[in-house]
Amino acid sequence: MSAQAALPNEGSGSAVYILSLYVTGHTAKSIRAVENVRRLCEEKLVGRYKLEVIDLYQQPELAAREQLIAAPTLVKSLPLPCKRMVGDLSNRTRVLAGLGIG
């Protein structure tokens, strides 16, 4: 699965979000997680986020780097603190809280 990205809007002055979503092919929860996180980013973080979607089937070595134990997992690298959320990200309130978006 190729990485999907939207370039951050550097001139906005708002916090830029660097997100990595680790999925396993097109399993049901992976597909739902991709849909959920993209929708949320387009609604709340338009122009100031970078999202890459990584398929662990294609790059299993990345799981070790991030010390992942389940998929799908969304990792927020920026803004700090680092945060990871496991599951299909369908609980919107929890995801927003995890990302620090009010």
Place this chain on the structure above:
Amino acid sequence: MSAGVMEIQGELAALKARLEDAEETLEAIRMGQVDALVVHGPHGDQVYTLKGAQEPYRLLVERMQEGALTIAPDGTVLYSNRRFAELLGVQLEALVGTQLSVHFHAKDKPEFQRMLEVAAGGPVRREVSFVRKDRSLFPALVSVNALPIDGISGLSVIVTDITDHKRAQEIEAAERFTRSILEQLTDPVIVCDRDGRITNLSRAAEQLAAAPSIGVKLGEAFRLRTDRADTAGSGCSAADIAEEIVKEAVRGKTVQGVEVRLAGGTNGGQHFLFSAGPLLSRDQKAIGCIVTLTDITPRKRFEEQQRILLAELNHRVKNNLAVVYSIAMQTLRNSTDLASFSSAFEGRLNALSLAHNVLTQSGWQRADLKTLAEQVLAPYRAADDTRAIRIDGPPVSISPQFVLPLSLVFHELATNSAKYGALSTSTGELTVAWTLDAGGAAEPLLALSWTERNGPKVVRPERAGFGTTLINYTIAYELDGEVALDYREDGLVCALKFLVRRADGPVLAG
């Protein structure tokens, strides 16, 4: 706060965050929100898909339009999707466990064996034929690739039915073939759809059409006319004919040999036989028509010429009989005895015969004036003195209806000269000369002079004989011209003037 305490508090916060992450992860796993786990093993990380997570893959493979199989290295089918069973027309349950090669066409079985041998080294793809359960064949593209499953070596096989692709290739080849035939055809051939719109046409037809004609209605692209009367009694127009014939052909009827002519354009006036037949699809349905135009212009011209010639011949025969009758009567009236009648009548008939010879040589078309004069005067030339008779003038071609009267006039003048004039002595001279006042007129004036010299002294006759009457009558009524006879002492001079018709072709020959 001491540095030690701050460090401990920092570590505590980090551990707390990791604990939260771990709890969240466990909670997500427990709640069934994940579908894969990453397990660290001696061979690195491995992703284990949880139960149910493989469903999308299974559906993908089951619903794809290609046949998908897993086979053992010896060709035994370990797994097949439903689509492949459908392609073969067999039960899926009957397929697993069998040798895949049994479904190949005999000629492709050795090739499949070779594919099995080389597939371990990399993907291999071939076009082969499979045999369906009903013994029919279908062409397919087969890809074989190595597929390691949990340490067991297997092969993945993807089978793509290329029947439609092959058919498209065949249609394309047939199109090319048809196109090349169309281009080579010398007769115009036009292919139309059910509405009579042109979809294809031969190069000869393209040249006939007034403008680019693909997509145009047949009747608009080719301005055809027919002399055939329709129900209203008037001639059919192009659109009528085309529409009517296309309809008939699309109904499956073959229409043959309707005579049409092309109106306007550089090819206007050409005559064609218009034939059409249905264009049939694979299931024998008429999907349009094929129209052939056979050029019959030369035939039509020949028929027209023949018709004119027959009418002309009929007219001439009647005229000639009348002329012969008239000559016979006049000669009889002017003859003192049977011998003089016989001689004069024979000479005049001979002049007519010579004139016919000249006409026959020219195919009853226009004849050359000089040839005519030469033929009539030939008997009067002395074998040893060719200068006694001079024939001089520009080339003039005269129409058939002038040939007979002129030959008779020449004959009368020559006979008269042979009896009483220049041709009666060895010293006499005769000059037949003419000029043509062309001047661009449709009917140029021909001025011809018959001049005799050095013959016996000429005496004007007391009364006009038949010869003079015939000359006067012929020039005045047959040629619609003028004649002047001058009985000079040293020789007769006859001046003729008449208009030469251009109607049948150029007056000036050569």
